[in-house]
Amino acid sequence: MSETRSTVITHDSHVAGEGPVLTIGGEPQPGAAGTYPIHNPARPAEIVGHAPAADRAQLDAAVSAARRAAPAWRALSVAERVAALASAATTAAEQLAARDGARLYTREHGKVLSEANFEISTGPAWRR
Known part of the structure; x- marks a missing residue:
């Protein structure tokens, strides 16, 4: 697999106005693999937004951040x-x-x- 996609945050969430971002470890960052379009299912040719595309390193970072956060969540x-x-x-x-x-x-x-x-x-x- 060449890229991993995430649409956790899509619209109106931007790093310095650069476009849609991912949030990894509580920090916003643009998708290292760029973005991909979100299509209106009723009108597939219509693009209604863009979502950030994570690369493998960002996916690994997100999984690591989730693992680090798990003990605190479990303790609640x-x-x-x-x-x-x-x-x-x-x-x-x-x-x-x-x-x-x-x-x-x-x-x-x-x-x-x-x-x-x-x-x-x-x-x-x-x-x-």
Whole structure:
């Protein structure tokens, strides 16, 4: 395999305006293998964004960072983990709502707009 792809962070997440980034070990960085297009499934010729493409070294770095973080995560109580995930879900939903994320979600995934709005507005509750 020549490259490994990740779409963890795609839109509006940029390092000094250079384009979409990966977050590895808590640090944003551009994909070393460049980017690849995200197509609208309803209109495959339409590119709705770009995602960063990690190379093998970035993949190895991400796996190493996850392994280093695992003991601290494991040491948290269930309540602390629930709180952390709920906070992340709330933040993600707020950011998507602020950026009209439902329309983006619809274009990226082919969902109907009402379903995308529902998922964004209720997502944090599903993680509690």
